[in-house]
């Protein structure tokens with residue numbers, strides 16, 4: 324098990340890490356593979372509904388995307404609502420948009436209910452236009468969300484400059500439903516809440532095999548066996564070879580982050596309202612502050628080098644110089660990256676891989692709300708909800724044959740982008 328912090332959030336999270344080896348094997352209603360938002364939300368909601376639930380995590384709580392992400396608690400998907408409706412059709416489209424539009428509300432209400440100490444700030448997030456074309460796209464999104472009665476605000480160039488402290492954007496979309504958190508702390512808080520509700524969690528336990536006999540699943544791990552009536556896989560972009568073909572259901576891309584040391588008053592003009600921001604560029608970048616006034620920024624791709632030297636920190640310095648010229652030279656204290664599971668149509672999936680074996684997967688970089696909501700939906704499903712009531716239809720597992728090649732091509736393009744933008 325890796326002992327090195329996996330991200331800044333791993334070091335700064337107020338919520339305590341929870342480690343526990345697999346004890347005596349037993350029988351549970353549901354075995355959950357993966358200790359991220361999906362697995363822990365499934366465990367919490369199952370336990371609250373009276374099911375015995377056991378989470379098996381190969382590394383530590385939040386080891387996957389959940390402990391590495393930017394902490395932007397956004398509503399719905401990257402895709403604009405009109406596109407989601409178009410792709411999902413009239414049965415699931417409006418339901419999905421409605422339920423996932425309320426995703427931040429669900430996350431912030433869990434934070435409140437379980438008093439999760441995760442730097443929660445609910446002052447919205449800003450989708451910033453990197454060019455005039457980006458602003459046009461945001462106008463379309465704003466019009467559609469407003470038509471649906473959602474609290475979003477289109478910002479012109481001057482307004483976005485006032486909210487961000489940055490003159491380069493062509494406008495923006497402020498989503499009042501959204502906010503920011505320390506994602507590792509939220510993940511650990513979900514674990515604490517799940518344990519409190521009666522679920523069990525084992526860490527440092529890799530699930531190595533799933534076999535069905537006599538209406539029951541035998542879950543083999545590298546430290547023992549557990550039996551379960553149902554199994555939920557919450558392994559997402561960190562899926563291994565456990566279930567044939569599952570890790571080929573998406574293309575992996577990487578996303579990296581750098582965090583500065585805590586900044587002084589000279590940075591007070593940057594995102595003074597505490598919003599998180601991402602832009603409309605094809606190779607998007609994001610920026611936010613943490614509770615200790617560090618500036619975090621990142622983009623698609625892997626870290627090249629370290630916080631002190633190498634390509635990624637040059638990229639970050641250059642980016643800061645361009646958008647916040649008054650800040651001068653800054654020092655970085657942490658850098659990390661993580662994996663994102665991209666599906667060809669940018670929609671997540673729910674698969675029933677076998678009888679009573681489910682997974683929600685392929686969140687396309689939007690997992691705080693998605694994982695939390697799918698976890699809750701999994702618990703509903705396992706306690707009798709009709710499959711047709713799920714937020715998405717259950718689909719057949721389909722593999723992306725080009726996934727490994729695409730993953731390498733994306734990585735090359737993202738590194739080239741770091742090179743070009745660090746000169």
Ligand SMILES: Cc1cc2nc3c(=O)[nH]c(=O)nc-3n(C[C@H](O)[C@H](O)[C@H](O)COP(=O)(O)OP(=O)(O)OC[C@H]3O[C@@H](n4cnc5c(N)ncnc54)[C@H](O)[C@@H]3O)c2cc1C
Pocket residue numbers: 356357358359360361362379380381382383384385386387388389390391392393394395396397528529530531557558559560561562563565578579580660661662663686687688689690691692693694
């Ligand atoms: C750098 C980065 C930035 C992001 N920014 C945002 C953001 O700002 N907002 C947002 O909403 N989303 C963001 N995302 C996406 C989000 O983090 C993910 O969608 C989310 O974490 C997925 O959660 P999960 O629980 O489904 O999977 P994960 O958190 O990836 O957890 C999967 C877990 O499964 C475990 N596992 C795998 N195989 C096994 C096995 N065989 N046995 C036992 N355990 C196993 C892994 O160890 C891992 O801990 C970002 C992602 C990255 C990488």
